[in-house]
Amino acid sequence: MNSDCIVIMGSNMAENHPVGFQWVMEARERGAEVIHVDPRFTRTSAMATKFAGIRAGTDIAFLGGIVNYILEHGRWFDEYVKSYTNAPVIIDDKYVDAEDADGLFSGWDPEKKKYSNETWQYMGMEAKASAGQPPKGEQSGHGGHGGGLSHGEPPEEDETLQHPNCVFQILKRHYKRYTPEFVSETCGCSVEDFLYVAEKLCENSGRERTSAFAYAVGWTQHTFGVQMIRAACVIQLLLGNIGRPGGGIMALRGHASIQGSTDIPTLYNILPGYLQMKHTDDAKNLKEYIEENTAPGGWWAKLDTYIVSLLKAWWGPFATEANDYCFDYLPRIDDDNSNYWTVQQMLQGRVKGYIVAGENPAVGSSNGRVNRLALSKLDWLVVRDLVEIETAAFWYDSPEVETGELSPEQIGTEVFFMPASTHVEKDGSFTNTQRLLQWHFKAVEPKEDCRSELWFYYHLGKKIREKLKESQEDRDKPILELQWHYPTSGQIEEPSAEAVIAEISGRDATGQALAAYKLLRADGTTSCGCWIYCGVYAEDENKAARKKPHWEQNYTALEWAWAWPANRRLLYNRASADPDGKPWSERKKLVWWDDEQKKWTGTDTPDFEEEKPPDYVPDDDAEGPDAIRGDHPFIMQADGRGWLFVPQGLQDGPMPTYYEPHESPFDNPLYAQRANPARQVSTVDEDPYNPVANEPGADEYPFVMTTYRLTEHHTAGGMTRFTPYLSELQPAMFVEVHPELARERGLTHGEWATIVTARSAIEARVLVTDRMRPVKVDGRVTHQVGLPYHWGSRGLTTGGSANDLLHLALDPNVHIMETKGLTCDIQPGRRPKGAALAEFVTSKRDRALRARETAPRVEPGSERST
Amino acid sequence: MSHHHDGSITAVGTQMDSYYGRPIVKEPVWQPEIPFYFFFGGLAGASGVLHAFAGLVGNKTLARRTLLIGAAADIVGPILLVSDLGRPERALNMFRVFKVTSPMSVGSWVLLVSGSASNTAAALELMGKLKPVKVAAEFVSALAGPPLATYTGTLIADTSIPVWHEARHELPWLFGASAASSAGAAAAIAVPVDEAGPARRLAIGASVVTLGLKEVMQRRLGFVGEVYEKEEAGSYGRISKLCTGAGAALLALAGKRSRAAAVAGGSLVLAGEVALRWSVFRAGFQSARDPRYVVVPQRERKAARG
Amino acid sequence: MSALAQPTGSPAAWPDTYGDEAKPRMGFFTDTSVCIGCKACEVACKEWNLIPEDGRLWTGESYDNTSELGANTWRHVAFVEQRKPLKLDGGGETAELDAEPLRWLMESDVCKHCTHAGCLDVCPTGSLFRTEYGTVVVQEDICNGCGYCVPACPFGVLDKRHLPRKADDAPLSLPLLGKKEDGRVWKCTLCYDRLKGGHEPACAKACPTDSIQFGPLDELRERADQRLEKLRAERWNGAQLYGRDPDDGVGGFGAFFLLLDEPEVYGLPPDPVVPTAHVAEMWRNTAIAAAAMLVGVAAAFVGGRS
Numbered sequence A: 001m002n003s004d005c006i007v008i009m010g011s012n013m014a015e016n017h018p019v020g021f022q023w024v025m026e027a028r029e030r031g032a033e034v035i036h037v038d039p040r041f042t043r044t045s046a047m048a049t050k051f052a053g054i055r056a057g058t059d060i061a062f063l064g065g066i067v068n069y070i071l072e073h074g075r076w077f078d079e080y081v082k083s084y085t086n087a088p089v090i091i092d093d094k095y096v097d098a099e100d101a102d103g104l105f106s107g108w109d110p111e112k113k114k115y116s117n118e119t120w121q122y123m124g125m126e127a128k129a130s131a132g133q134p135p136k137g138e139q140s141g142h143g144g145h146g147g148g149l150s151h152g153e154p155p156e157e158d159e160t161l162q163h164p165n166c167v168f169q170i171l172k173r174h175y176k177r178y179t180p181e182f183v184s185e186t187c188g189c190s191v192e193d194f195l196y197v198a199e200k201l202c203e204n205s206g207r208e209r210t211s212a213f214a215y216a217v218g219w220t221q222h223t224f225g226v227q228m229i230r231a232a233c234v235i236q237l238l239l240g241n242i243g244r245p246g247g248g249i250m251a252l253r254g255h256a257s258i259q260g261s262t263d264i265p266t267l268y269n270i271l272p273g274y275l276q277m278k279h280t281d282d283a284k285n286l287k288e289y290i291e292e293n294t295a296p297g298g299w300w301a302k303l304d305t306y307i308v309s310l311l312k313a314w315w316g317p318f319a320t321e322a323n324d325y326c327f328d329y330l331p332r333i334d335d336d337n338s339n340y341w342t343v344q345q346m347l348q349g350r351v352k353g354y355i356v357a358g359e360n361p362a363v364g365s366s367n368g369r370v371n372r373l374a375l376s377k378l379d380w381l382v383v384r385d386l387v388e389i390e391t392a393a394f395w396y397d398s399p400e401v402e403t404g405e406l407s408p409e410q411i412g413t414e415v416f417f418m419p420a421s422t423h424v425e426k427d428g429s430f431t432n433t434q435r436l437l438q439w440h441f442k443a444v445e446p447k448e449d450c451r452s453e454l455w456f457y458y459h460l461g462k463k464i465r466e467k468l469k470e471s472q473e474d475r476d477k478p479i480l481e482l483q484w485h486y487p488t489s490g491q492i493e494e495p496s497a498e499a500v501i502a503e504i505s506g507r508d509a510t511g512q513a514l515a516a517y518k519l520l521r522a523d524g525t526t527s528c529g530c531w532i533y534c535g536v537y538a539e540d541e542n543k544a545a546r547k548k549p550h551w552e553q554n555y556t557a558l559e560w561a562w563a564w565p566a567n568r569r570l571l572y573n574r575a576s577a578d579p580d581g582k583p584w585s586e587r588k589k590l591v592w593w594d595d596e597q598k599k600w601t602g603t604d605t606p607d608f609e610e611e612k613p614p615d616y617v618p619d620d621d622a623e624g625p626d627a628i629r630g631d632h633p634f635i636m637q638a639d640g641r642g643w644l645f646v647p648q649g650l651q652d653g654p655m656p657t658y659y660e661p662h663e664s665p666f667d668n669p670l671y672a673q674r675a676n677p678a679r680q681v682s683t684v685d686e687d688p689y690n691p692v693a694n695e696p697g698a699d700e701y702p703f704v705m706t707t708y709r710l711t712e713h714h715t716a717g718g719m720t721r722f723t724p725y726l727s728e729l730q731p732a733m734f735v736e737v738h739p740e741l742a743r744e745r746g747l748t749h750g751e752w753a754t755i756v757t758a759r760s761a762i763e764a765r766v767l768v769t770d771r772m773r774p775v776k777v778d779g780r781v782t783h784q785v786g787l788p789y790h791w792g793s794r795g796l797t798t799g800g801s802a803n804d805l806l807h808l809a810l811d812p813n814v815h816i817m818e819t820k821g822l823t824c825d826i827q828p829g830r831r832p833k834g835a836a837l838a839e840f841v842t843s844k845r846d847r848a849l850r851a852r853e854t855a856p857r858v859e860p861g862s863e864r865s866t
Numbered sequence B: 001m002s003h004h005h006d007g008s009i010t011a012v013g014t015q016m017d018s019y020y021g022r023p024i025v026k027e028p029v030w031q032p033e034i035p036f037y038f039f040f041g042g043l044a045g046a047s048g049v050l051h052a053f054a055g056l057v058g059n060k061t062l063a064r065r066t067l068l069i070g071a072a073a074d075i076v077g078p079i080l081l082v083s084d085l086g087r088p089e090r091a092l093n094m095f096r097v098f099k100v101t102s103p104m105s106v107g108s109w110v111l112l113v114s115g116s117a118s119n120t121a122a123a124l125e126l127m128g129k130l131k132p133v134k135v136a137a138e139f140v141s142a143l144a145g146p147p148l149a150t151y152t153g154t155l156i157a158d159t160s161i162p163v164w165h166e167a168r169h170e171l172p173w174l175f176g177a178s179a180a181s182s183a184g185a186a187a188a189i190a191v192p193v194d195e196a197g198p199a200r201r202l203a204i205g206a207s208v209v210t211l212g213l214k215e216v217m218q219r220r221l222g223f224v225g226e227v228y229e230k231e232e233a234g235s236y237g238r239i240s241k242l243c244t245g246a247g248a249a250l251l252a253l254a255g256k257r258s259r260a261a262a263v264a265g266g267s268l269v270l271a272g273e274v275a276l277r278w279s280v281f282r283a284g285f286q287s288a289r290d291p292r293y294v295v296v297p298q299r300e301r302k303a304a305r306g
Numbered sequence C: 001m002s003a004l005a006q007p008t009g010s011p012a013a014w015p016d017t018y019g020d021e022a023k024p025r026m027g028f029f030t031d032t033s034v035c036i037g038c039k040a041c042e043v044a045c046k047e048w049n050l051i052p053e054d055g056r057l058w059t060g061e062s063y064d065n066t067s068e069l070g071a072n073t074w075r076h077v078a079f080v081e082q083r084k085p086l087k088l089d090g091g092g093e094t095a096e097l098d099a100e101p102l103r104w105l106m107e108s109d110v111c112k113h114c115t116h117a118g119c120l121d122v123c124p125t126g127s128l129f130r131t132e133y134g135t136v137v138v139q140e141d142i143c144n145g146c147g148y149c150v151p152a153c154p155f156g157v158l159d160k161r162h163l164p165r166k167a168d169d170a171p172l173s174l175p176l177l178g179k180k181e182d183g184r185v186w187k188c189t190l191c192y193d194r195l196k197g198g199h200e201p202a203c204a205k206a207c208p209t210d211s212i213q214f215g216p217l218d219e220l221r222e223r224a225d226q227r228l229e230k231l232r233a234e235r236w237n238g239a240q241l242y243g244r245d246p247d248d249g250v251g252g253f254g255a256f257f258l259l260l261d262e263p264e265v266y267g268l269p270p271d272p273v274v275p276t277a278h279v280a281e282m283w284r285n286t287a288i289a290a291a292a293m294l295v296g297v298a299a300a301f302v303g304g305r306s
């Protein structure tokens, strides 16, 4: 809303975040530039002041082009870059850039197909054994642990940015080849469109102006998704757009509380508040755990207080100093337990039982067939959902039952369907994209057997404890000693959600609600269920439930709900002032140093130690927050700086570099290394891949395909395809194609088409539209096929699931699937039915693979595993 | 121009854009009862008048039979109307208000008056009682007859259906003439030839007027009038022309001599008049369905205004 | 009985008949230049007013599967894909493959709550009435489903609710006996019930971008004028106000629009006129036709009995 230029890229914000999009509209009305970069012309493009169409999966080329443009034309925000980013830092001279090694950074282990990041470190700083090199189990680091920084400062810097191995110069060399022409030829957009976007961004950055990026899964769901976002970080840091009003990179998150579900995670490898989950191989005891995970500088230096308070919250009086605060009670991981890995294990019969709550993997997860076949190998399956979704009905209603691969008589899985109550039938909080915890109140009682999550897990826990009551086994102690008492109310004994948030927020030894995470102690006198949420229940007030309207307060609306941490609305907002603590400009002031009062002040809660002056320089032995200089705003990083170059925490390189998607019709224009070498590929036969680029057989699947959402439906459809008012708005699965492609393939508007990959084939109605643009890449026109992914076999509107077409190649950092760029073929007419479907898919695939086998083509680092 | 690429769902015509060729005004929701009601209402109204004049000149047979025809038609009419309602049980709500802006409201009252009058008169005639009341009722029926026969033209003209609204000058005349011709034809069938002279002449004359008026209306409608050449409106129009023409000719040539010819000719005219109502009725639907008939004249009007 | 002669159809019903109870005239200004086509308005309207589902027909007409306003759709979002620049000096995309930039227009259509409302004027039961807010509302307990208002509306807003027969409907149910489940007409009430409770209409409330602005009509008109000026200054292609002018054929809309192309592109009539604008002339004409009929019938008696 305060932005002068908003680049929406990798998101269809108007369609998928319509309520948030009102602020973009407001900014546009006030004259801001709104740019949409997307393979398709969408409702967002329609509202933008500029649309630039690109080929799916080529964003890093586009963004790298912008980096190059900034660097070539001297458009970076010099003072910001020098003071607030790691541009001046000198990098280890053993570091070799991908530009000098045909697409591989130094540290690549071709055997393990993994990077070691030793050579990516700051010069003179030794990489910690575990840091950046995650232990088994694919844990991803939470950034900023800052290995061997002694006092938050890197050992060597060049303030003039001239040193050949300083980050700035490395950056310059790395992006040298990302010229406007390169961008145009790779992304298939025009040179003018690219230059327009680059110029608008530069024009609208600096002291007086700020630009923002907004992205969502159009960026994340690639085999290099994390690096796409990193590329935007590089741009925003160079332009000085982080930590300032109207700047930033907005992740538009998905489900109502998907942010909440990473804060208090449903992820297997972290504990609440992004604390590392323990692995069987490391952290023998609490002390070791703390040592391994604590950063020397920044707020991660206080990790001991967070973990001990968490243990106190969980095991209360049982957690004492003597028993390491029950540290041993925490479960440990011994393997990759990520979703797709688990599904592959399941497929191989290694998983016995599965609880699916609020998810519909039979429709929503890549390679639907693999997901459904995997479910058929379970002993038992519990599905908790509002309606009987495809995942619950796979055993009698699925494409595999249709083709005869599965039959209800032969499936051994015992399926339990447990009806869940909806968000209007229960109290609770949603944490949104902006880290805002917003409370919702129960409006109606749940119907019949429908129960809330809280009810289900609380009573399940009680039942388990009841069964274990007599047990003397050590292994049952963590359960029996768990603090599991919440007040309940009503006939169904609904546990109090408010009691839960109070526990999460934390209390001191006297039972007093804690005000802020700064007060947490490592001596067992405080308890807190999630350190970043500490204070949401300060003064025994549920601050998430505050609903003071915006017209009764200023635009930061600090009294509407509550944001973590410490009700800060803009992270790193110290950067909104210059190194001396003065606002960069009157127009863009937010937080500044008040010399009179000797503290930080402004319209937002300062995301900085309130009384640390701008000229503060830490002593050599300073630790934790004290190790961060007064002019270093990025307090979660060990060195307090924004990282243009990432020495640790990433699996696939310290800087974003251009790779083709796992499946695409093109070779990498830059390197022999075509796709991301570190990407994860699947290990099961049921997940074959299309031949790509110039491989023989690739012409069986010649088109770029992408998947996405529609405003009218939600994700895998459980909440919308069963709802009449929404089903009638988008009543059929369709495929969007350009008129040229329709002509080329004989597709008729309104009739049926079959879309096919090596995995499967689905049918959809044909929507011929100019909005689905072809792109000219490498001199040849390539068509893109667009598929919404909401449909499945159940509900009021049914249709083919786009995910049946997708594969299981994943991003190495976060194990997300590549839904946004792959290849396919499209043909007129409905798909074959029954067994003929399998026959159709297989024969086409065999044709393609045979062609490839006769002329194999080796790509460094990423041969297929099957 | 519309953006669809296969040409199937696209703008109609070349001088305008449209929204996927979708109609702008709604097609009427009236069912087959309505054109039949127009016919019976007309028959009732015109029969009432015919009856009154027959009475005046002392043509007893003609008077008596037209009274019965009119009364019968006055019973069929409302039944058809009520049947068409979405909520027949609320038929009496028609008499909650009287609105001059609503020809249906005015017509309902007229129908009430006409129906009560003609049926009272018919009942008294059959019972042979209360002569003065009967005469009064006949008089009322005769006065209500012409409005009853013509208001239906105005009823459909007072809509946004292009082919009806633009024909607001002709429609009451056309429906009046058609009603007269129907009443004449019905009486020519029902009355022996030597007493059916006025009826026959009315049927012939009104038929000619009807055919002429329809021609005039179509011409004056210009672009919009082309719906009368197409689809159902066209077919019914041709049937109407054929039947009415042939019927009138038969009545003229042989109606005076042969009862059989009179019955045949009268029936043809009646069929023709039913078809006429259907032609007009369907034309309304057709002109509503195609947005060009709404847009083109309105654009021209707008352009003319500058 | 006093209701009998009450001219509820006259546009003057508001505010005069309300006296002290009259409220400022409320309405909508729907600014399509900020409509993102999210259809929240459509759904909010259905939810609030408990409108039945309307069938699940995929049209292929861009993202519009609702197609038009009707008994079960009181808000309808239109989608128009065009090869036209959004602004007169460029904007959009300049890829070499595309000759002209794309634009995608979205417009949330609704009942216009006309100053001179055809539907209200012709309603014979007084079911349609003008509220104290100057809006036009159907009273569902009075409407008898005569269907007259349907073709009377120049915008095709109203329709009769035809629901599929229920399974237990008698297979041979006679026309007179409950042949439809509802049979009444329905349209936007401008959330009369919410207005009475001091709330804004559900659709406006749900609209995330304030494309639907609700308020006193005078204020809205002022705001719209400023908006148009701004868009013209920014050289938006085709920006125009539609229905803002109190001198137009329906006396101005209570719910008017800012469009980015000609009305017919969105399926709206370019120059709507309320049909009852010609009602006086039509009655005069009808009276003459009726009189002519009397004369015509009389003339048939010239020439004797046979």
Ligand SMILES: Nc1nc2c(c(=O)[nH]1)N[C@H]1C(S)=C(S)[C@@H](COP(=O)(O)OP(=O)(O)OC[C@H]3O[C@@H](n4cnc5c(=O)[nH]c(N)nc54)[C@H](O)[C@@H]3O)O[C@H]1N2
Residues within 6 Å of the ligand: A009, A010, A011, A012, A013, A015, A016, A017, A037, A038, A039, A040, A042, A055, A056, A057, A058, A059, A215, A216, A217, A218, A219, A252, A253, A254, A255, A706, A707, A708, A709, A710, A711, A712, A713, A714, A715, A716, A820, A821
């Ligand atoms: N109505 C509605 N809203 C939703 C959801 C829903 O299902 N329905 N889902 C919610 C959830 S869970 C999420 S995660 C968010 C997701 O929100 P979005 O990320 O906005 O969702 P998508 O529609 O999947 O993808 C966004 C856009 O990415 C484009 N795209 C595809 N490939 C590429 C690419 O390589 N580069 C670029 N730049 N763009 C690409 C697609 O064309 C699409 O327009 O939405 C949330 N909001």
Ligand SMILES: Nc1nc2c(c(=O)[nH]1)N[C@H]1C(S)=C(S)[C@@H](COP(=O)(O)OP(=O)(O)OC[C@H]3O[C@@H](n4cnc5c(=O)[nH]c(N)nc54)[C@H](O)[C@@H]3O)O[C@H]1N2
Residues within 6 Å of the ligand: A217, A221, A254, A255, A357, A358, A359, A360, A361, A363, A364, A365, A366, A384, A385, A386, A387, A389, A420, A421, A422, A423, A453, A707, A708, A709, A714, A715, A716, A717, A718, A719, A789, A802, A803, A806, A819
């Ligand atoms: N091809 C392709 N695939 C994708 C994506 C893509 O862009 N393209 N996007 C991906 C993304 S970002 C996401 S988030 C996933 C989503 O995929 P899923 O999470 O598998 O799909 P949803 O339909 O959101 O499933 C949520 C279920 O929770 C139920 N539910 C709602 N409220 C409650 C509740 O309170 N309790 C319980 N127990 N259940 C509840 C709903 O009925 C619904 O069935 O899809 C992913 N898959």
Ligand code: SF4
Residues within 6 Å of the ligand: A016, A017, A018, A019, A020, A256
């Ligand atoms: S569905 Fe909910 S979260 Fe999504 S835009 Fe609408 S209000 Fe926001």
Ligand code: SF4
Residues within 6 Å of the ligand: C111, C112, C113, C114, C116, C117, C118, C119, C120, C136, C152, C153, C154, C155, C156, C157, C158, C187
């Ligand atoms: S738009 Fe139609 S339905 Fe609405 S008030 Fe005007 S005439 Fe009546």
Ligand code: SF4
Residues within 6 Å of the ligand: C119, C122, C123, C124, C125, C126, C127, C128, C138, C142, C143, C144, C145, C146, C147, C148, C149, C150, C184, C185
């Ligand atoms: S259908 Fe109902 S609202 Fe419409 S005119 Fe007839 S009575 Fe009035």
Ligand code: SF4
Residues within 6 Å of the ligand: C044, C045, C046, C048, C049, C074, C075, C110, C187, C188, C189, C190, C191, C192, C201, C202, C203, C204
């Ligand atoms: S005002 Fe009320 S009734 Fe009218 S469209 Fe909006 S929500 Fe529906």
Ligand code: SF4
Residues within 6 Å of the ligand: C034, C035, C036, C037, C038, C039, C040, C041, C042, C077, C106, C108, C206, C207, C208, C209, C210, C211, C212
């Ligand atoms: S709610 Fe508003 S923005 Fe969404 S479609 Fe309706 S008018 Fe447009």
Ligand SMILES: [Mo]
Residues within 6 Å of the ligand: A217, A253, A254, A255, A258
């Ligand atoms: Mo998501």
